[in-house]
Amino acid sequence: MNNNIIAYCLNKKGATKDYPFGPNPLVIKIAGKMFALIFESEGNDSYINLKCDPVIAENLREQHESVRPGYHMNKEHWNSITMDGSLPESDVFQMIDHSYDQVVKKLPKRLRESI
Numbered sequence: 001m002n003n004n005i006i007a008y009c010l011n012k013k014g015a016t017k018d019y020p021f022g023p024n025p026l027v028i029k030i031a032g033k034m035f036a037l038i039f040e041s042e043g044n045d046s047y048i049n050l051k052c053d054p055v056i057a058e059n060l061r062e063q064h065e066s067v068r069p070g071y072h073m074n075k076e077h078w079n080s081i082t083m084d085g086s087l088p089e090s091d092v093f094q095m096i097d098h099s100y101d102q103v104v105k106k107l108p109k110r111l112r113e114s115i
Contacts, residue, residue: 005048005083008093009036012100014115025049031111035103036096039071046083048092049073050099060095077102 009015009028012035018027028036037049052060054076060067061079066086070078081092104112 004089005092005096006038009038009096012096015100030100030103031107031115033103033107035099037073047071047080048083048096049078049080050095051077051102052079052095052098053077053102056098 006026006028010017012028012030014030015035016029018029020027024039024041026038026040027034028038035051038046039048040046049070049072057069057077057079061069064081064087066082066084068080068082069075071080073080079095081087081095083092104115107115
């Protein structure tokens, strides 16, 4: 996994990392809610799960072979992005931003205001 991706997630305001499922995946949370799950493995099998608006999620899956329904997640609201270099890093950053925003907007107002 590209360390830039992990650093980008962790640089989001209020982001924390956790390993609730063991050493893999790395889970990035905001206010205790997941917005990124990073599965690292050898070769091109690393991927990141990101929350996504269902309509946008479907469009991304149609446009990019490396974007699939979320592995072990609600497939309507989560995408898995294979980190094989086929998507520019800037596109992945936009997807991370969207995932973060999707989670933050669902937080209670007092939590949103404290972030």
